[in-house]
Amino acid sequence: MNILVTGGAGYIGSHTSKLLKKTGRVPVVFDNLSNGWSEWVKFGPFAFGDIRDEEALFRALTGFKIEAVIHFAAKAYVEESTRLPEVYFDNNVNGTISLLKAMKRAGTKTLVFSSSCATYGNAETATIREDHTQAPTNPYGLSKLMCEQVISAAAPVFGLRYAMLRYFNVIGNDPEGEIFERHEPETHVLPNLVSAAMSGSSFCLFGTNHATPDGTAVRDYVHVMDLGQAHIKAITELSARDRLVSNVGTGAGTSVRELLAIVEKELALRVNVEEKPIRPGDPPRLVADDGYLRTWFDHNFKSVSQAVREIAATSRGRGGEELASGGLNGQAD
Numbered sequence: 001m002n003i004l005v006t007g008g009a010g011y012i013g014s015h016t017s018k019l020l021k022k023t024g025r026v027p028v029v030f031d032n033l034s035n036g037w038s039e040w041v042k043f044g045p046f047a048f049g050d051i052r053d054e055e056a057l058f059r060a061l062t063g064f065k066i067e068a069v070i071h072f073a074a075k076a077y078v079e080e081s082t083r084l085p086e087v088y089f090d091n092n093v094n095g096t097i098s099l100l101k102a103m104k105r106a107g108t109k110t111l112v113f114s115s116s117c118a119t120y121g122n123a124e125t126a127t128i129r130e131d132h133t134q135a136p137t138n139p140y141g142l143s144k145l146m147c148e149q150v151i152s153a154a155a156p157v158f159g160l161r162y163a164m165l166r167y168f169n170v171i172g173n174d175p176e177g178e179i180f181e182r183h184e185p186e187t188h189v190l191p192n193l194v195s196a197a198m199s200g201s202s203f204c205l206f207g208t209n210h211a212t213p214d215g216t217a218v219r220d221y222v223h224v225m226d227l228g229q230a231h232i233k234a235i236t237e238l239s240a241r242d243r244l245v246s247n248v249g250t251g252a253g254t255s256v257r258e259l260l261a262i263v264e265k266e267l268a269l270r271v272n273v274e275e276k277p278i279r280p281g282d283p284p285r286l287v288a289d290d291g292y293l294r295t296w297f298d299h300n301f302k303s304v305s306q307a308v309r310e311i312a313a314t315s316r317g318r319g320g321e322e323l324a325s326g327g328l329n330g331q332a333d
């Protein structure tokens with residue numbers, strides 16, 4: 001089965017491509033390398049292009065005889081989206097419309113879309129179910145919600161089967177260390193914490209007076225390899241149903257202070273912490289209700305501690321260079 005992986009040169013896309021190859025599928029990566037790495041396109045062919053280029057997508061879909069699309073390509077920096085909303089709507093929403101048009105013309109009928117817990121906005125309940133109100137607090141989350149709406153409106157007309165997977169906070173890397181999390185700038189909390197621990201630089205902790213037990217933001221951390229497997233299972237599910245809208249999270253919340261303690265314990269290192277104010281639009285708690293996920297994806301999720309151990313071990317294997325030079329602005333999103 002040939003699967004088009006938009007955004008397959010990025011973090012989650014490259015890990016999922018590795019899993020697709022391992023399970024006998026051919027991942028065809030479609031990426032403009034705006035935030036990805038050509039050296040990570042090593043599990044299948046590369047079709048360089050921009051998702052807003054309908055013709056390039058059509059050529060990839062037909063040329064590689066694609067049977068299903070996993071659509072990761074997006075701009076995904078929350079803070080940047082508050083400064084450049086038009087860029088986010090153009091890239092993420094127009095890009096998704098262009099993909100739908102190309103799939104319609106090519107007759108490709110299966111789509112798995114990367115959605116986000118950012119579509120929910122502020123949680124009204126301790127854990128968030130799929131039928132929770134969707135009221136995003138930033139343009140990034142709104143762009144993802146708009147994509148969900150466009151896909152669900154087009155699907156019955158196009159005869160499209162689709163999954164929308166709303167990921168919570170993705171962490172970890174390939175335990176074999178072939179690929180890993182590498183963003184420039186790195187805004188994700190765990191790579192920045194591990195980087196601070198290993199390099200001795202400061203970790204900026206945004207928000208110590210949230211309405212949470214220890215005052216720091218609580219998030220649901222899901223391992224990227226588990227997430228990749230959820231995508232593969234979603235494609236299988238779509239052979240027997242038209243629609244799957246599901247959270248992908250573990251149902252367990254971890255605060256930033258708890259994450260810090262795990263990193264210090266696992267690495268036996270101390271982290272220098274600089275406390276900063278809460279960033280605007282940063283919700284105190286985002287934790288998945290995983291009840292529905294468990295009905296279709298029977299899986300043992302890796303723990304945060306395991307993710308930390310793997311990140312440290314694979315980074316040391318590479319000489320630790322990118323973690324030792326990592327960013328300073330740890331962020332819980």
Ligand SMILES: NC(=O)c1ccc[n+]([C@@H]2O[C@H](COP(=O)([O-])OP(=O)(O)OC[C@H]3O[C@@H](n4cnc5c(N)ncnc54)[C@H](O)[C@@H]3O)[C@@H](O)[C@H]2O)c1
Binds near residue numbers: 049050
């Ligand atoms: N990382 C998380 O915690 C998280 C959580 C929820 C949802 N998501 C979603 O998962 C997806 C992947 O996230 P990631 O962390 O791997 O991001 P990433 O930035 O590492 O990967 C995105 C990839 O898409 C490519 N891309 C962006 N715009 C493109 C365009 N117009 N045309 C072609 N390629 C383009 C980039 O070059 C990059 O390789 C995104 O849709 C993101 O919104 C991520």
